[in-house]
Each structure stands twice: as structure tokens, then as C-alpha cells.
Amino acid sequence: MENLWLADVLARPVPESVRFLSRADVLDCLARVDVVAAVRDALVSHHLGRTILPSEAYLSWTNQHGAYSRSIGMPGAILEEGAEGAYGMKIINASVSNPEFGLERAGGLGLCFDPRTARVIAVMEVGVLSAVRTAAVTAIAVETAGYQAVRSLAVVGCGTQARVHLALLLTRCPELSRITLCDVRRPVAENLAGELASRHPGISFSVAATPVEAMDEAETTLFLTTVAEGYVQPDWVRPGSLLVNVSLGDLTDEVLVNASALFVDDVQLIVENPRRPLGRLVNEGRIAAKEQEGQPSITATIGELLAGETIAQRPDTGYVVVNPFGLGILDVALFGAVLRQANSADIGQALELV
Numbered sequence: 001m002e003n004l005w006l007a008d009v010l011a012r013p014v015p016e017s018v019r020f021l022s023r024a025d026v027l028d029c030l031a032r033v034d035v036v037a038a039v040r041d042a043l044v045s046h047h048l049g050r051t052i053l054p055s056e057a058y059l060s061w062t063n064q065h066g067a068y069s070r071s072i073g074m075p076g077a078i079l080e081e082g083a084e085g086a087y088g089m090k091i092i093n094a095s096v097s098n099p100e101f102g103l104e105r106a107g108g109l110g111l112c113f114d115p116r117t118a119r120v121i122a123v124m125e126v127g128v129l130s131a132v133r134t135a136a137v138t139a140i141a142v143e144t145a146g147y148q149a150v151r152s153l154a155v156v157g158c159g160t161q162a163r164v165h166l167a168l169l170l171t172r173c174p175e176l177s178r179i180t181l182c183d184v185r186r187p188v189a190e191n192l193a194g195e196l197a198s199r200h201p202g203i204s205f206s207v208a209a210t211p212v213e214a215m216d217e218a219e220t221t222l223f224l225t226t227v228a229e230g231y232v233q234p235d236w237v238r239p240g241s242l243l244v245n246v247s248l249g250d251l252t253d254e255v256l257v258n259a260s261a262l263f264v265d266d267v268q269l270i271v272e273n274p275r276r277p278l279g280r281l282v283n284e285g286r287i288a289a290k291e292q293e294g295q296p297s298i299t300a301t302i303g304e305l306l307a308g309e310t311i312a313q314r315p316d317t318g319y320v321v322v323n324p325f326g327l328g329i330l331d332v333a334l335f336g337a338v339l340r341q342a343n344s345a346d347i348g349q350a351l352e353l354v
């Protein structure tokens with residue numbers, strides 16, 4: 001037997017455990033959390049400088065099926081104010097071939113840290129939380145950009161994000177009456193349209209063959225695909241509409257450069273990531289990182305909109321783009337909210353570490 005000597009090297013440790021939350025546990029906790037309010041508060045804290053948001057760690061590779069695969073490490077902190085502070089990290093991994101094998105494309109873990117000892121105190125399934133926080137940012141962006149009364153919506157890409165986005169927006173946009181879905185895998189769009197139609201009989205759901213057809217009559221279009229190359233052309237965009245570029249890759253440079261207003265979640269993260277189109281355009285000097293009259297520029301952050309420092313206006317002829325990079329601090333804020341529920345209702349299981 002090798003290395004038995006290791007057992008006696010360290011002093012007798014104090015017992016330590018980690019709370020583990022499965023997806024079912026997370027859903028149980030989330031039922032008691034106002035996710036949009038939690039994400040909104042975190043965006044405001046970020047705007048007020050009460051967060052720590054380090055750069056992401058990004059690892060990518062091609063798997064044995066030739067599919068793009070990656071792991072992103074996203075640490076962050078909402079600085080402690082009373083009991084609402086949160087420290088942690090999201091590890092979100094994805095491979096675009098996963099859906100072929102019946103797996104969700106993205107999955108990973110959320111970690112909560114103890115602010116005093118810095119220990120990991122909770123580990124939770126993150127797929128659903130990641131989708132919920134992303135949908136919450138979209139809902140907040142739609143509202144603060146002046147599109148809350150939207151009646152017609154198009155969704156391009158009908159996977160996990162689309163399901164969660166639609167579930168949330170259907171509770172928050174009371175005037176929605178027409179939703180058009182589009183997916184390169186048409187049956188995926190048809191299945192989702194069928195499911196939603198049976199749950200929301202007062203709303204008309206249809207499936208479009210192409211993104212341009214889906215966008216034709218939509219006041220707001222959500223891009224939730226996995227494309228790497230921009231393909232949406234400026235003349236596809238309906239005047240006065242809002243484009244939410246969640247997948248970050250669908251819009252061509254021309255669509256980004258010609259937007260009448262361009263809202264983001266964080267300028268710094270975008271600038272640091274030239275592998276994404278908006279970051280590349282800012283680094284090339286084709287879009288200014290700060291608003292500049294008469295020049296393509298980032299208009300404001302969603303935090304500035306929430307703080308009322310910028311008032312968004314729906315354009316008559318132009319269009320608005322929201323480009324949410326995805327902030328780890330928003331996940332960490334939700335992990336904290338979930339953990340508070342888990343602690344108070346004793347949800348999940350304790351894993352003994354030492």
C-alpha cells in the first residue's frame with residue numbers, strides 16, 4: 001500500500017461539509033425566489049460598483065465528433081450589504097454535439113463561497129439557473145429598452161434558452177399575442193410551438209421556415225441559436241424593432257454597426273473578448289465603447305438604464321440591439337438566493353469533505 005503515511009500528516013481536521021443541490025432541489029428553491037428581482041438587484045449593484053467581476057477563464061476544444069466544446073469559469077462577488085452578499089463561481093461547459101445524444105448542450109456547476117472562510121459551502125446544478133438568469137436579463141432589457149408592451153415576438157433557435165425565455169416573457173409581457181418560432185431543426189420549433197399553444201390558447205404560435213420570415217412582423221426578435229458566423233442582414237430588420245443577441249453570433253457586423261441604440265450588460269467584458277463580434281468591432285475601432293454622438297457606439301449598459309441615467313426610446317425607423325455578454329455575478333447572485341432558501345428549508349444533501 002503506497003502513501004499510507006499521508007493519513008497522519010495533517011492535524012485532526014474540523015469536520016466540513018458542502019451542501020449539494022440537484023436540479024430538482026434548485027427548482028424547489030427557485031420556486032421561492034423572485035429571479036428577475038434578484039438579477040435586477042445584481043445589475044444595479046454592478047452599476048454602483050458593488051461587485052467584483054474578474055475576467056472569465058475560457059477553454060475550448062473540438063471533441064471526437066468534430067463539435068465545438070468549451071468550458072467557461074466565471075467567478076464573481078456581490079459585495080456584502082447586510083445578508084445579501086454573495087461570492088461564488090459558475091463553471092458552465094457545453095458541446096454543440098450534446099443535443100444529438102439527448103443531452104442539453106450546456107451544463108455545469110454553481111459554487112457558493114463562505115465570505116469569511118472562503119470555503120466552498122454549496123455546489124448546485126447550474127443548467128436551469130444559467131438559463132433563468134439569461135432569460136431574466138432579456139426580460140429586464142426588453143422592459144428597460146421600452147418594449148414591455150410588445151405584441152409580436154420572434155425566437156430564432158428553439159433549444160433550452162428559448163424554452164426558458166418564452167416561459168418567463170409570457171408571464172411578463174401581457175400584450176404578447178403573436179409568437180413566431182424558427183429553428184434549423186424545424187421539428188424542434190414545431191414541438192415547442194405545439195407545447196406552448198396548448199398552455200397559452202389565447203396566443204397565436206407559428207413556425208417560420210427562415211429567420212428573415214420570422215423577423216418580418218416581429219417587434220422583438222430573440223436570437224438563441226449556436227451559430228458562430230453572423231448572417232442577419234440589415235434589411236431583414238423591421239423598423240422600430242428590438243433585437244436581443246443572446247447567442248452573440250447571429251448578427252452581422254453591419255447590423256451591429258447600424259443600430260440606433262446598442263445596450264450591453266458590461267462594456268469591459270465585451271472589450272476583453274474580441275472572439276465575439278461586438279468585442280472585435282470595439283477593438284477594431286468600428287464601434288466606440290462609450291456613447292458618441294453621430295458615431296456607432298455602445299449607448300449604455302442595462303445598469304445605466306435601470307438607474308435611469310439613460311432613458312431608452314423606441315426608434316421609428318431604426319432598431320435597437322441588446323448584446324448581453326453574460327455576467328458571472330448574476331449567476332452568483334442567484335446561487336446566493338437559492339442557497340438562502342436551501343438553508344432555511346433544509347433542501348439538498350450534505351456531502352462530508354473532511
Ligand SMILES: NC(=O)c1ccc[n+]([C@@H]2O[C@H](COP(=O)([O-])OP(=O)(O)OC[C@H]3O[C@@H](n4cnc5c(N)ncnc54)[C@H](O)[C@@H]3O)[C@@H](O)[C@H]2O)c1
Nearest residue numbers: 105157158159160161183184224225226246247324325326
Ligand atoms: N449571452 C448570454 O448570457 C448567454 C447565456 C447562456 C447561453 N447563451 C447562448 O445562447 C445560445 C442558445 O443556448 P441553448 O442552451 O438554448 O442552446 P441549444 O443547443 O439548447 O439550442 C440552440 C438551438 O438553436 C438552433 N440553431 C442552431 N443554428 C441555428 C440557425 N442558424 N438558425 C436557427 N436555429 C438554429 C439549434 O437547432 C438548437 O435548437 C447559445 O449560443 C449559448 O451560448 C448566451
